[in-house]
Amino acid sequence: ETTGKVITCKAAVTWTIDAPMSIEDVEVDPPKAGEVRIKIISSGICGSDNHVLEGDFKVPLPVILGHEGAGIVESIGEGVSSVKPGDKVLTVFLPQCRKCDSCLHAKGNCCLKEDVRHPVGLMLDGTSRFTCRGRKLHNAFGTSTFTEYTVMHEISVVKLDEAAPLEKVCLLACGFTTGYGSAINKARVTPGSTCVVFGLGGVGSSVVLGCKAAGAARIIGIDINEEKLARAKALGVTDCLNPRNFKKPIQQVVVEMTGFGADFSFEAIGTIDTMVAALESCNSSYGVCVIIGVAPEKSQLAFNPMQLLSGRTLKGCFLGDFKTRDHVPLLVDDYMKNKINLDPLITHRLPFLKVNEGFDLLRSGKSVRCVLSF
Numbered sequence: 001e002t003t004g005k006v007i008t009c010k011a012a013v014t015w016t017i018d019a020p021m022s023i024e025d026v027e028v029d030p031p032k033a034g035e036v037r038i039k040i041i042s043s044g045i046c047g048s049d050n051h052v053l054e055g056d057f058k059v060p061l062p063v064i065l066g067h068e069g070a071g072i073v074e075s076i077g078e079g080v081s082s083v084k085p086g087d088k089v090l091t092v093f094l095p096q097c098r099k100c101d102s103c104l105h106a107k108g109n110c111c112l113k114e115d116v117r118h119p120v121g122l123m124l125d126g127t128s129r130f131t132c133r134g135r136k137l138h139n140a141f142g143t144s145t146f147t148e149y150t151v152m153h154e155i156s157v158v159k160l161d162e163a164a165p166l167e168k169v170c171l172l173a174c175g176f177t178t179g180y181g182s183a184i185n186k187a188r189v190t191p192g193s194t195c196v197v198f199g200l201g202g203v204g205s206s207v208v209l210g211c212k213a214a215g216a217a218r219i220i221g222i223d224i225n226e227e228k229l230a231r232a233k234a235l236g237v238t239d240c241l242n243p244r245n246f247k248k249p250i251q252q253v254v255v256e257m258t259g260f261g262a263d264f265s266f267e268a269i270g271t272i273d274t275m276v277a278a279l280e281s282c283n284s285s286y287g288v289c290v291i292i293g294v295a296p297e298k299s300q301l302a303f304n305p306m307q308l309l310s311g312r313t314l315k316g317c318f319l320g321d322f323k324t325r326d327h328v329p330l331l332v333d334d335y336m337k338n339k340i341n342l343d344p345l346i347t348h349r350l351p352f353l354k355v356n357e358g359f360d361l362l363r364s365g366k367s368v369r370c371v372l373s374f
């Protein structure tokens with residue numbers, strides 16, 4: 001019985017970004033009011049965690065990274081009513097408090113209680129539930145899944161179907177939901193349309209699945225990694241482009257291939273250059289471009305405003321524009337009804353203690369998603 005007690009467990013601690021994470025014994029405090037302590041069972045390795053480790057996305061250190069997780073509620077703090085011990089849950093970085101301006105708006109999904117845009121890395125009361133070697137550790141985006149136990153706010157915890165396989169649906173905590181929802185909810189891809197997807201990692205591949213589900217007739221996939229291009233064909237990409245094989249800018253290639261540009265374009269890499277290329281790849285009059293990648297801290301997106309005056313739309317969203325606690329369970333239902341297949345995204349599995357090897361696989365371009373098991 002661990003309820004109400006500090007739990008000592010293994011976690012991957014990022015002390016500095018220029019060294020591998022170190023596996024440490026950490027103490028995890030019991031959940032306070034409105035909080036939930038979760039035993040992590042599975043976690044994916046997402047490109048955003050890699051941006052942190054590569055110094056492109058700054059978060060307060062030391063930190064326990066990881067946000068694409070699934071687990072089981074171990075105990076709950078005072079006042080928690082939406083989950084109970086034993087429930088299967090997902091750890092999502094966008095809360096849904098159901099009270100803020102964004103949550104109360106029909107379309108808003110970026111709850112004002114989020115800790116992603118300018119991460120502080122602490123619970124809402126300004127304290128931490130993690131201690132290691134006498135030092136307090138930060139959490140990552142209100143989640144932290146590279147640990148056997150984590151503490152999250154109830155408002156960021158998505159309750160799952162009891163039968164959901166955690167070693168698969170963990171991808172619904174970030175990568176799949178982000179990509180798929182960008183196509184379905186934010187772009188609103190239409191049947192018969194032409195789409196172009198920049199970056200075919202876990203997120204971009206999920207955009208492809210969303211475009212296909214929405215009935216796109218042509219899906220152009222762009223990546224500098226030939227293996228990613230080959231794999232994406234099985235997901236529904238009809239045309240593969242490797243920018244390294246062309247002398248002219250890739251947006252020009254897309255515009256020529258499509259006549260006047262794609263109906264919908266998506267950026268799932270996280271660089272300014274590819275964001276501009278995605279914008280310029282969509283039709284100048286009615287094209288819609290959705291930015292999904294997280295660009296390096298302090299970078300600025302610059303383009304000639306004429307690109308928009310002609311009629312284009314530029315958009316972006318976190319987590320596929322879903323209101324997380326309301327809508328992610330519906331995706332889980334779709335998964336349980338075999339309407340969504342996550343298997344093609346999961347290329348590797350590793351025990352949690354090999355998390356650093358999982359990042360090597362991502363950086364070398366060998367993995368789409370590597371899922372850690374605890």
Ligand code: APR
Nearest residue numbers: 046047048199200201202203223224225268269270293294
């Ligand atoms: N042009 C084309 N493709 C590129 C380029 C480039 N200049 N640079 C990288 N890529 C490809 C990589 O080869 C890889 O296949 O982009 C893909 C990125 O995929 P992952 O590293 O697996 O990252 P993922 O988890 O899919 O996240 C993508 O979305 O949520 C954000 O922060 C996340 O910015 C990241 C993006």
Ligand code: ZN
Nearest residue numbers: 046048174175
């Ligand atoms: Zn992610």
Ligand code: ZN
Nearest residue numbers: 097100103111
């Ligand atoms: Zn809110």
